[in-house]
Amino acid sequence: MKQFIRKDLQGITPYSSARDEFKGEAGIWLDANENASVTAWNRYPDPLQGKLKQTISELKNIPVENLFLGNGSDEVLDLLLRLTCTPFQDTIAFFDPSYGMYDVLARINGLSTKRIPLNERFEVDWSQLSEAIAGTRALIICNPNNPTGNLFSQEAICAVLRTYQGVVIVDEAYIDFSEQSSMSKLVNEFPNLVVVQTLSKAYGMAGLRVGMAIANIEWIAALNSIKPPYNLSSLVQETAVNLIQSTDWKAVITDIITERNRLFEALSQQKGVVEVFPSETNFILFRVEDATRLYRSLADAGVVVRNRSSQYNCNNTLRVTIGSEAENTLFLTLIKQFYND
Numbered sequence: 340m341k342q343f344i345r346k347d348l349q350g351i352t353p354y355s356s357a358r359d360e361f362k363g364e365a366g367i368w369l370d371a372n373e374n375a376s377v378t379a380w381n382r383y384p385d386p387l388q389g390k391l392k393q394t395i396s397e398l399k400n401i402p403v404e405n406l407f408l409g410n411g412s413d414e415v416l417d418l419l420l421r422l423t424c425t426p427f428q429d430t431i432a433f434f435d436p437s438y439g440m441y442d443v444l445a446r447i448n449g450l451s452t453k454r455i456p457l458n459e460r461f462e463v464d465w466s467q468l469s470e471a472i473a474g475t476r477a478l479i480i481c482n483p484n485n486p487t488g489n490l491f492s493q494e495a496i497c498a499v500l501r502t503y504q505g506v507v508i509v510d511e512a513y514i515d516f517s518e519q520s521s522m523s524k525l526v527n528e529f530p531n532l533v534v535v536q537t538l539s540k541a542y543g544m545a546g547l548r549v550g551m552a553i554a555n556i557e558w559i560a561a562l563n564s565i566k567p568p569y570n571l572s573s574l575v576q577e578t579a580v581n582l583i584q585s586t587d588w589k590a591v592i593t594d595i596i597t598e599r600n601r602l603f604e605a606l607s608q609q610k611g612v613v614e615v616f617p618s619e620t621n622f623i624l625f626r627v628e629d630a631t632r633l634y635r636s637l638a639d640a641g642v643v644v645r646n647r648s649s650q651y652n653c654n655n656t657l658r659v660t661i662g663s664e665a666e667n668t669l670f671l672t673l674i675k676q677f678y679n680d
Contacts (some may be wrong), residue, residue: 340530340557343423343506353564356386384573387563391576394583395551399536401523405553407562410570412512412537412550413440418562419533419552420448420477423506429476434463436650437481438510450476459652461487461616465495469502478503481510483517486647486658488618490519500529509534513620515541515592516599523553533558540621541592544582547575595621599661605671611678613655621661630655636677642670 341349357371374381388408396403409415424431426449433441435454445452455471457463461484472478478499482491500507509522511534523534534553539545549571552562599618606615606625611633614626624647627633634646634657645658659670 340555340561343531344561345421345423345425347425348422348561348565351564353566354568356383356568358383358386359568380573382573384569384571384576386568388571388576391549391571391580394580395538398583398588399521399523401553404556405523405526405559407552407554407559407566408571409550409552409566411539411548412510412535413444414548414570415535415550415552415562416440416479416508416510417444417447418566419506419508419535420444420450422561422565424448424450424476426450430474431477431479432472432475433479434481434484436461436484436486436647436653437479438485438512441479441481454651456651457487461489461652463491463495465492465498468499472499472503472505476505477508478505479508479510481512482522483511483513483519483619485513485620486622486624486645486650486653486656488513488616488620488622488624490517490619493519493522496522497525497529500532503531506531506533511536512540516596516621517619519619521553526554526558530555530557538579538583541595542583542588543586543591544579547579549575549579595661598664598667599623602659602661602667602671606674609671609674609678611674622658623661624653624656624658626654626656628655630657633657633674633677637670637673640673642666642673644670 371383373383392403392406392408395406409418420431430451430453431445432453432455435456442452453475480491480496483489511521514521514536521534526532526534536551536553538549599621602623603615606612606623612625612627616624630646630648634644637644647653647656647658
């Protein structure tokens with residue numbers, strides 16, 4: 340696995356916090372230069388997020404030792420690129436269109452990018468992919484993909500893993516809305532596979548910023564060696580644990596999928612809608628004749644969607660997030676009114 344880590348970061352000694360160096364019970368804490376005032380938050384948080392990891396482990400049936408937690412999946416992706424890619428030397432690849440933050444993170448880390456264009460149906464030409472990514476250091480695959488909502492073949496991804504000389508990062512931010520199982524079950528089979536997930540989408544915690552990498556224990560150790568010592572606050576950790584344990588998330592996800600199917604059917608039959616793309620996420624991408632006009636009309640009525648027309652092969656498309664039943668009904672009503680005017 341060392342071949343995927345930057346040479347100058349191999350064997351780096353991680354920062355050792357005060358809480359890392361003591362295990363057990365104590366009555367007086369004079370080790371971390373904290374304020375002795377007795378407040379709810381005067382102590383540093385658990386740097387390795389033990390309770391939250393255990394809770395996520397039980398929720399997702401993933402061994403604790405295969406989990407790394409970050410301040411949102413964006414921090415996880417940033418740390419992965421920093422760990423594997425040498426600035427001003429390496430190149431990363433990703434599909435186009437896909438999540439715009441991949442390009443931003445590449446630039447922040449001084450990396451070149453190779454965009455792999457998807458066809459008009461947002462599919463990959465797998466027969467040409469090996470040649471396209473040759474010489475790149477990392478390949479990021481958003482699966483299901485954002486903003487298109489479609490899935491890529493796990494068999495095809497596994498074929499890439501077997502031959503690719505770099506690391507494959509599978510971003511599964513939306514996997515909980517899909518019938519396809521996570522690739523996290525394969526992390527001990529492929530040393531160059533890292534799966535990224537989040538609590539922001541299916542688990543309603545976007546404001547808490549909890550992302551995760553799922554990988555073999557060597558990857559987890561390497562990520563822990565370069566992460567900020569206290570990257571998730573105590574408040575975030577405690578709140579996330581409570582929300583996971585107190586909510587029937589399967590029921591929540593089922594309701595979202597039901598609403599997604601309702602919107603898909605309604606948009607497919609709506610006059611003025613040119614095409615609706617199948618989705619395995621909590622959003623739907625659809626094409627109209629004039630996306631800018633419809634976007635502005637919805638915004639004027641207080642409903643904000645995302646205009647994706649500037650992305651590759653996405654001309655005149657809007658992306659709508661699946662909201663509550665009432666929000667979705669209002670959205671559909673406004674579109675009907677727009678096309679009946």
